[in-house]
Amino acid sequence: MTPAWECEAAVKRFAERTAVDGATFRCEYGQITVLLGHNGAGKSTLFRAAAGLVRLDAGATLVGGHAPGTTRAQQTVSYMPEQPDLYPGVSVWEHITFVALAYRLRAWEPRARELLERFELTDRRDALPHELSQGLRRRLALVMALLHGARVLLLDEPFNGLDPHSAMRLRATLGDLAAGGAAVVVATHILHDAQRIADHVIVLERGRVIAGGDLSSLVRQAGLAGRTGLEDVYLALTAESR
Numbered sequence: 001m002t003p004a005w006e007c008e009a010a011v012k013r014f015a016e017r018t019a020v021d022g023a024t025f026r027c028e029y030g031q032i033t034v035l036l037g038h039n040g041a042g043k044s045t046l047f048r049a050a051a052g053l054v055r056l057d058a059g060a061t062l063v064g065g066h067a068p069g070t071t072r073a074q075q076t077v078s079y080m081p082e083q084p085d086l087y088p089g090v091s092v093w094e095h096i097t098f099v100a101l102a103y104r105l106r107a108w109e110p111r112a113r114e115l116l117e118r119f120e121l122t123d124r125r126d127a128l129p130h131e132l133s134q135g136l137r138r139r140l141a142l143v144m145a146l147l148h149g150a151r152v153l154l155l156d157e158p159f160n161g162l163d164p165h166s167a168m169r170l171r172a173t174l175g176d177l178a179a180g181g182a183a184v185v186v187a188t189h190i191l192h193d194a195q196r197i198a199d200h201v202i203v204l205e206r207g208r209v210i211a212g213g214d215l216s217s218l219v220r221q222a223g224l225a226g227r228t229g230l231e232d233v234y235l236a237l238t239a240e241s242r
């Protein structure tokens with residue numbers, strides 16, 4: 001079966017800096033994949049390449065078998081950046097309307113209202129971005145990312161700024177999406193949330209994949225044993241680079 005998202009020997013350089021350095025991995029439909037890595041490991045650059053926002057210098061990345069930037073790829077993938085792209089002077093509901101128009105969605109209002117309700121934004125639909133807290137802005141970005149029903153969701157730090165109830169609701173939502181067949185890929189430093197949702201974990205270091213698999217496989221790859229949490233596994237896997 002075609003992977004939801006795959007990278008083959010992906011390389012991206014910015015001037016002298018190599019952000020992605022031969023990363024190879026695949027993410028499957030029906031799973032939540034968590035991308036872990038230190039600051040600057042290349043997670044966002046890989047997302048941006050998959051979303052068609054940066055072009056790789058070498059190697060390949062495909063979403064649902066489609067080249068990034070093509071119409072098929074754009075219909076398949078939804079990318080939520082770490083810093084939500086919100087426009088000053090544009091209300092919550094207008095942001096959602098903009099997404100619906102951009103994707104030429106039909107009969108989208110019921111889903112939009114359901115997502116607003118799920119992320120407890122219904123009574124803020126007329127608010128402007130500067131009137132929203134950080135967590136509420138993140139919740140709006142999530143509604144926008146989920147609106148068009150993409151089969152491949154790339155979410156950069158979706159738990160940042162969320163209160164515990166919102167984080168719980170987001171974990172449940174991502175679980176439902178994966179159970180419904182979507183591929184959910186989350187980059188996060190919040191290992192507490194990562195451990196709770198991850199079917200598959202990919203650990204990046206300096207733009208390369210250094211480990212991958214489910215938690216028990218990562219425990220073995222880290223040379224550990226028993227009931228070890230993701231934080232200990234991550235710290236062990238990446239210890240040599242610090």
Ligand SMILES: Nc1ncnc2c1ncn2[C@@H]1O[C@H](COP(=O)(O)OP(=O)(O)OP(=O)(O)O)[C@@H](O)[C@H]1O
Pocket residue numbers: 014017018019020037038039040041042043044045046082
């Ligand atoms: N547009 C750009 N111009 C120059 N350098 C860039 C650009 N985008 C990313 N980089 C560099 O590429 C490397 C990888 O950055 P990237 O944002 O992909 O890391 P990350 O794993 O998402 O980090 P973080 O966990 O801090 O979000 C970093 O060294 C970063 O400074």
